[in-house]
Amino acid sequence: MYIAIEGIDTAGKSTQIELLKKEFNAIFIKEPGFTSFGKKIREILLNEDISKKAELFLFLADRSETIEEVVKPNINKLIISDRSVISGIAYAMEFFDFDMLVNLNKFATDSIFPEFVIILKLEKEDLIYRLSQKEKDSIEKRGIEYLLKIQDNIIATCNRLEIPYLLLEASKNIEEINFRIKKAISGLIKRDN
């Protein structure tokens, strides 16, 4: 079972995934930059000012390699991913046509998309505060309103692709969010057994 944790930058994805690592015997992956090829791509993506099209193809190449190397061979195990095709479409749909992005992503992944998504949704005040606390990469430098739009896009993308999701308030405390995520994943595991 392939599950993704989604949310804009600073929503708390890595914090939650670190907790899940202690709680589930799963394969944990992340986008971009999980494979050794992907790590090289990630360096370019987060540091270089390249064209939107070139950026899109690098994210697709990274995703394609992760699906081929890790997801496909383990599709019957529990796979928990920090970001996925949902981010891929949600960030890019500010610049490109939605249906074209879906087709490109289907081609890149052989149509292997997460079957369930957990979305961490931040309030504007919390986003402003959390971003102020960190050094921003080139995507985060696009600003608060941009990231809030992407947050809406993440939810819209799950709806349009008809991928079931759990929407959680990212401003709640870490333990409560962890409790809800654990409950959702345990429920999915039980359903499949």
Ligand SMILES: Nc1ncnc2c1ncn2[C@@H]1O[C@H](COP(=O)(O)OP(=O)(O)O)[C@@H](O)[C@H]1O
């Ligand atoms: N529920 C929470 N409440 C308050 N702060 C949080 C919470 N979850 C994460 N943080 C803090 O917010 C920042 C971004 O969290 P992180 O897990 O790195 O987000 P992401 O992986 O989504 O970018 C970190 O400083 C982290 O400690």
Ligand SMILES: Cc1cn([C@H]2C[C@H](O)[C@@H](COP(=O)(O)OP(=O)(O)O)O2)c(=O)[nH]c1=O
């Ligand atoms: C996977 C993916 C990420 N992104 C963006 C989201 C993030 O800003 C950045 C990846 O960085 P990431 O390491 O996920 O950031 P964070 O830990 O802060 O959430 O790339 C895209 O624009 N397209 C994509 O396909």
